[in-house]
Amino acid sequence: MATTNVDRIDDFEELFHHKLAQMYYAEQELVETMDEMAINATNERMSEGFADHRDETRTHVQRLEDVFAALDQPAERRENPVVDALEQERMTLEDAINDDDMLDMAYLNAAMMTERIEMTAYEGLTTMANKIGYDDEIKKPLKSNHDEEESAYRELSAMETASDMKSLWDRLTPS
Numbered sequence: 001m002a003t004t005n006v007d008r009i010d011d012f013e014e015l016f017h018h019k020l021a022q023m024y025y026a027e028q029e030l031v032e033t034m035d036e037m038a039i040n041a042t043n044e045r046m047s048e049g050f051a052d053h054r055d056e057t058r059t060h061v062q063r064l065e066d067v068f069a070a071l072d073q074p075a076e077r078r079e080n081p082v083v084d085a086l087e088q089e090r091m092t093l094e095d096a097i098n099d100d101d102m103l104d105m106a107y108l109n110a111a112m113m114t115e116r117i118e119m120t121a122y123e124g125l126t127t128m129a130n131k132i133g134y135d136d137e138i139k140k141p142l143k144s145n146h147d148e149e150e151s152a153y154r155e156l157s158a159m160e161t162a163s164d165m166k167s168l169w170d171r172l173t174p175s
């Protein structure tokens with residue numbers, strides 16, 4: 001279970017911990033999301049991309065556990081309303097869209113949005129870690145996760161314009 005209520009946050013260390021716990025929840029939820037999108041996507045390249053990033057996301061969870069360990073704190077999940085909203089939207093679209101190609105494109109956009117949110121979250125954590133003066137044991141795993149979100153975003157973005165997607169776009173675009 002994720003903690004829902006937030007006690008007072010009075011300093012950067014507490015804010016860092018709060019955001020870290022939210023990210024720990026997010027990464028765990030995203031393993032499931034990536035897995036479901038890998039299964040549901042009909043485009044092979046997209047499905048493989050989601051499966052690859054699902055495996056990377058499992059490593060993101062482990063790296064966050066390393067950060068908690070470096071802080072000498074137990075790993076804690078805190079509800080992340082941003083990730084919950086993305087999940088809600090995904091389910092809404094799955095119910096609303098019948099066309100497989102159209103659903104693939106909705107997944108692609110959702111995944112790109114997710115990667116940008118993750119990147120920004122890790123940038124925020126890194127900024128706080130620098131201000132607090134945390135060492136590399138804490139900062140390195142955050143950077144490794146950030147860099148993998150960034151390369152996942154780039155791959156998705158390349159997919160959006162790839163030639164093998166052209167026939168799919170053409171079919172979906174009214175002529």
Ligand SMILES: [Fe+2]
Nearest residue numbers: 027057060118
């Ligand atoms: Fe991640």
Ligand SMILES: [Fe+2]
Nearest residue numbers: 115118149152
């Ligand atoms: Fe990601």
